[in-house]
Amino acid sequence: MGTEQRALFIIFGGTGDLAKRKLYPSLFNLYRKGFLNENFAVIGTARRPWTDEYFQKVVTDAINSEDALAEDATQFASHFYYQSHNVNDTEHYITLRNLADKLDRKYEIGGNRMFYLAMSPRFFGTIAEHLKSQKIVTTEGYNRVIVEKPFGRDFASATELNDAIGRYFPEKDVFRIDHYLGKEMVQNILAVRFGNNLFRALWNNRYIDNIQITLSEALGVEERAGYYETAGALRDMVQNHILQIVALLTMNMPASYSEEDIRREKIYALKSLKKYTPAQVQANFIRAQYTAANGQRGYREEEKIASDSATETFVAGKLFVDNENFSGVPIYVRTGKRLSQKRSRIDIAFKTMPTNIFAPQPLGQNVLTINIEPEGKIFLQINVKQVGQGFTLKKSHLDFFPTSNGKQVFPEAYEKLFADALAGDATNFTHWEEVAYSWKFVDAIRTAWDQHDYALEEYPCGSMGPVAADKLLARDGHKWFYTGQEH
Ligand SMILES: NC(=O)C1=CN([C@@H]2O[C@H](COP(=O)(O)OP(=O)(O)OC[C@H]3O[C@@H](n4cnc5c(N)ncnc54)[C@H](OP(=O)(O)O)[C@@H]3O)[C@@H](O)[C@H]2O)C=CC1
Numbered sequence: 001m002g003t004e005q006r007a008l009f010i011i012f013g014g015t016g017d018l019a020k021r022k023l024y025p026s027l028f029n030l031y032r033k034g035f036l037n038e039n040f041a042v043i044g045t046a047r048r049p050w051t052d053e054y055f056q057k058v059v060t061d062a063i064n065s066e067d068a069l070a071e072d073a074t075q076f077a078s079h080f081y082y083q084s085h086n087v088n089d090t091e092h093y094i095t096l097r098n099l100a101d102k103l104d105r106k107y108e109i110g111g112n113r114m115f116y117l118a119m120s121p122r123f124f125g126t127i128a129e130h131l132k133s134q135k136i137v138t139t140e141g142y143n144r145v146i147v148e149k150p151f152g153r154d155f156a157s158a159t160e161l162n163d164a165i166g167r168y169f170p171e172k173d174v175f176r177i178d179h180y181l182g183k184e185m186v187q188n189i190l191a192v193r194f195g196n197n198l199f200r201a202l203w204n205n206r207y208i209d210n211i212q213i214t215l216s217e218a219l220g221v222e223e224r225a226g227y228y229e230t231a232g233a234l235r236d237m238v239q240n241h242i243l244q245i246v247a248l249l250t251m252n253m254p255a256s257y258s259e260e261d262i263r264r265e266k267i268y269a270l271k272s273l274k275k276y277t278p279a280q281v282q283a284n285f286i287r288a289q290y291t292a293a294n295g296q297r298g299y300r301e302e303e304k305i306a307s308d309s310a311t312e313t314f315v316a317g318k319l320f321v322d323n324e325n326f327s328g329v330p331i332y333v334r335t336g337k338r339l340s341q342k343r344s345r346i347d348i349a350f351k352t353m354p355t356n357i358f359a360p361q362p363l364g365q366n367v368l369t370i371n372i373e374p375e376g377k378i379f380l381q382i383n384v385k386q387v388g389q390g391f392t393l394k395k396s397h398l399d400f401f402p403t404s405n406g407k408q409v410f411p412e413a414y415e416k417l418f419a420d421a422l423a424g425d426a427t428n429f430t431h432w433e434e435v436a437y438s439w440k441f442v443d444a445i446r447t448a449w450d451q452h453d454y455a456l457e458e459y460p461c462g463s464m465g466p467v468a469a470d471k472l473l474a475r476d477g478h479k480w481f482y483t484g485q486e487h
């Protein structure tokens with residue numbers, strides 16, 4: 001059982017998709033694991049006029065998983081209250097404060113408040129300002145604000161957003177969510193890198209040939225057309241999730257496993273990203289859009305998408321982290337919607353042996369694969385001798401599955417991140433400087449695309465992206481290890 005926490009959660013965007021699909025089920029898991037018990041309450045707020053009873057039903061429906069015990073769910077949902085509230089209306093914050101203070105007393109919470117901003121970032125500034133001016137922040141407990149992505153749409157807007165929040169909340173109380181940092185296998189990167197002397201010795205440009213990161217999705221744009229049209233795959237996935245993975249893979253060893261030391265090294269890695277000129281963007285980054293195939297609509301035929309939309313649903317690129325250990329190592333990244341499979345995976349390819357005493361038999365490359373999802377596993381490709389007479393080599397795998405046979409039950413990323421935020425641990429949240437350096441890198445690409453007539457490639461639904469993404473590696477003598485098939 002977890003350590004019981006006291007907290008009042010105020011969820012802005014409490015009727016939204018994220019709250020229902022991720023936040024309420026995650027809070028329920030924390031409840032069942034004992035992190036939350038008697039001394040907590042949740043206020044969901046949004047404009048629509050729901051009652052507490054209706055809200056509690058929405059919450060129980062949201063957590064209605066096979067193993068959710070009905071009694072637990074009802075008990076849990078009884079801690080939920082709804083406040084109809086337009087975030088632009090000052091009067092409403094007064095009602096919100098009164099409800100918050102009442103619940104704080106009723107559940108003996110001690111003034112700890114967790115403000116979750118699960119709505120469009122354009123509202124974050126006004127919410128932060130009102131929380132302070134209307135005294136919804138307390139003086140006795142902690143006041144933490146969890147901020148959803150996207151954190152801006154470029155460096156300039158992210159800076160404005162950060163300043164708007166920073167006027168009312170110090171950096172230590174701002175928890176910027178990147179849900180990939182809550183994923184079990186992403187957290188495993190540091191365990192593998194810094195827990196094994198074997199890898200410490202090899203984790204550099206003397207032994208690593210190239211790194212490949214694939215975050216592929218089978219789903220299309222779904223219900224989020226409005227947002228996606230303003231974002232595209234570069235802003236939606238590369239600026240945050242992919243660059244966070246890059247930072248974890250290339251950062252120097254932190255002095256300790258602590259928030260401060262890890263963040264320092266991640267910031268340094270992101271600062272070391274090589275910025276591209278427009279010509280380098282054209283040579284190293286590919287954007288593309290999905291077209292109708294396999295019974296699925298093309299992006300431009302999706303609901304609420306402009307028929308001449310130039311938004312990219314796929315990005316592939318080659319980037320470099322110019323620090324001492326990784327300078328010169330190409331890092332190939334790709335992400336896209338409507339690809340052949342849902343798969344989040346990292347391949348680290350080591351250089352081949354300088355001499356091959358088994359020639360003319362070829363030596364396979366050692367590749368360490370960290371499969372993030374759907375199945376969490378790590379495998380290392382090695383060369384071994386085939387059993388029998390003679391001396392024939394074959395490729396084999398050393399496999400690691402984080403859980404024993406059977407169904408893998410990893411905690412949902414949001415559940416882990418909620419637990420961290422409750423404990424005041426921001427290690428797995430992004431510091432402002434990480435966000436800032438990521439945007440600076442991404443801005444150079446976006447600006448080159450906006451100012452030049454670089455190709456927007458096409459790829460059929462169900463493929464692994466445009467041919468250009470394969471050519472990007474082929475010209476360096478490489479190929480994607482993940483081909484879109486089960487592996
Ligand atoms: N959904 C997802 O899978 C993911 C979402 N995110 C991020 O999370 C945030 C929320 O996303 P999502 O839940 O999908 O969005 P939704 O559009 O589903 O929800 C938006 C919420 O904001 C409320 N709202 C809108 N305007 C106001 C207003 N003026 N005053 C008060 N409430 C308002 C809406 O309720 P009402 O209409 O009743 O006011 C609703 O609860 C976004 O920043 C998104 O980028 C990030 C990763 C994944």
Ligand SMILES: O=C1O[C@H](COP(=O)(O)O)[C@@H](O)[C@H](O)[C@H]1O
Pocket residue numbers: 217236237344
């Ligand atoms: O942040 C986002 O991530 C999801 C993919 O997350 P995953 O955990 O399912 O891999 C993506 O679909 C969405 O567009 C993006 O905003």
